Amino acid sequence: DTAVSQTPKYLVTQMGNDKSIKCEQNLGHDTMYWYKQDSKKFLKIMFSYNNKELIINETVPNRFSPKSPDKAHLNLHINSLELGDSAVYFCASSQAGTQYFGPGTRLLVL
Amino acid sequence: AQTVTQSQPEMSVQEAETVTLSCTYDTSENNYYLFWYKQPPSRQMILVIRQEAYKQQNATENRFSVNFQKAAKSFSLKISDSQLGDTAMYFCAFMKRSGAGSYQLTFGKGTKLSVIP
Numbered sequence: 013d014t015a016v017s018q019t020p021k022y023l024v025t026q027m028g029n030d031k032s033i034k035c036e037q038n039l040g041h042d043t044m045y046w047y048k049q050d051s052k053k054f055l056k057i058m059f060s061y062n063n064k065e066l067i068i069n070e071t072v073p074n075r076f077s078p079k080s081p082d083k084a085h086l087n088l089h090i091n092s093l094e095l096g097d098s099a100v101y102f103c104a105s106s107q108a109g110t111q112y113f114g115p116g117t118r119l120l121v122l
Numbered sequence: 123a124q125t126v127t128q129s130q131p132e133m134s135v136q137e138a139e140t141v142t143l144s145c146t147y148d149t150s151e152n153n154y155y156l157f158w159y160k161q162p163p164s165r166q167m168i169l170v171i172r173q174e175a176y177k178q179q180n181a182t183e184n185r186f187s188v189n190f191q192k193a194a195k196s197f198s199l200k201i202s203d204s205q206l207g208d209t210a211m212y213f214c215a216f217m218k219r220s221g222a223g224s225y226q227l228t229f230g231k232g233t234k235l236s237v238i239p
Contacts, residue, residue, distance in 0.1 A: 043224050053161075053211055055229040060220065067224035102167060109155055109217060109225050113167035 016114040024120045033088045033117045035103030044086035049100040093121045124149045128230035135204045143199045145214030155217040156197045162210040209237045
């Protein structure tokens with residue numbers, strides 16, 4: 013029933029590891045996004061995909077690579093995790109503008 | 123580049139009272155959208171209200187309404203009859219089209235609202 017879902021909800025890992033966060037939407041939307049919310053609650057867009065094509069790629073380290081196998085899924089893979097990557101990552105999807113967010117994934121890098 | 127400013131980091135309101143959250147933005151765009159999102163302690167981002175810039179009429183959703191002043195680039199949120207469940211971070215956001223069906227949201231830093239019983 014969930015419109016935009018993310019897995020996992022929590023992720024605790026060591027520096028240097030590689031991890032992935034998965035996102036799925038069942039709203040039939042064409043566009044999906046990844047946002048990062050830092051420790052001060054500031055939300056910033058990272059990427060957007062429309063019909064599996066990368067549209068927005070903000071200044072994000074190359075260690076972050078989004079992958080969209082189909083328009084209902086947008087996964088985020090992070091290589092060589094650093095302490096500064098600790099944050100909450102939100103997936104969102106939209107059609108005609110309004111964006112609907114997933115529940116977020118809290119990533120903690122130790 | 124667009125900027126969104128929320129000048130009130132924290133606010134509080136008594137239950138059943140009315141509170142207004144401020145938001146100003148800066149843009150050279152003419153066609154855009156404005157939003158208020160709510161983030162309760164559960165962390166979920168919940169859409170509260172949406173306003174299209176070309177519409178002069180202020181948007182309303184039940185107890186939530188906005189005062190949209192396009193010339194002044196101001197977009198405040200009024201919450202009437204505040205309820206305990208309104209306790210949350212409130213984010214003002216500006217959205218413009220970024221091409222190929224994609225839209226870019228720029229968020230303010232948020233206002234933490236506490237509703238006091």
